[in-house]
Amino acid sequence: MEDNRENLKKILNESGDYSVVGSLWIEYNEEKFFGPGRIELLQHIDETGSISKAAKEMKMSYKKAWNMINELNSQTRIPFVILKTGGKEGGGAVLSEAARDMIVYAQELRMRFQEFLKIETNKFKKDFFQTF
Template structure:
């Protein structure tokens, strides 16, 4: 799991659309859909699901598992940033 896939998930959460998420990231719908299929296959539960149409026309949404994954990734990213800052300061003191 890398930053690109996390950002794709975040954009899908924001727009409710794989197509709009792909456009926001400057990638094709086909590539975005392939990444989503890979992500859904990596876990025991899907991360992205289609929502059937209705008045709003349907769309795509994240599952609770995807939301937890994004949260965990962002927390790890913050922890890593803090570690790097601490290590950098320690090196400066040498």
């Protein structure tokens, strides 16, 4: 491992302006289940009460938003988005408490992940750019 680091020191730029980065999402049966895009969509639905308005705010087609919601709802025992039928006040959509709980959990997970990336960036810089 030490020889490997010495070789890498010779090929990395001396500026040391490197960062360890990564993407984070939760998978279910090897398919994307919960990540930044779905969290944002759910938050917009929560704010607007509408899948259509949420999709517009994200510059996403209604069909794509609808498919994301259907996938989310099919991957859980409790639906994340509950549809309200039309009528005098029109239809709409609301988030279940399960969705809100999952958003909070995912945000906490993201903070831990960001901390991990920060630690690994510092370790990388220490391994390759710290002078003694």
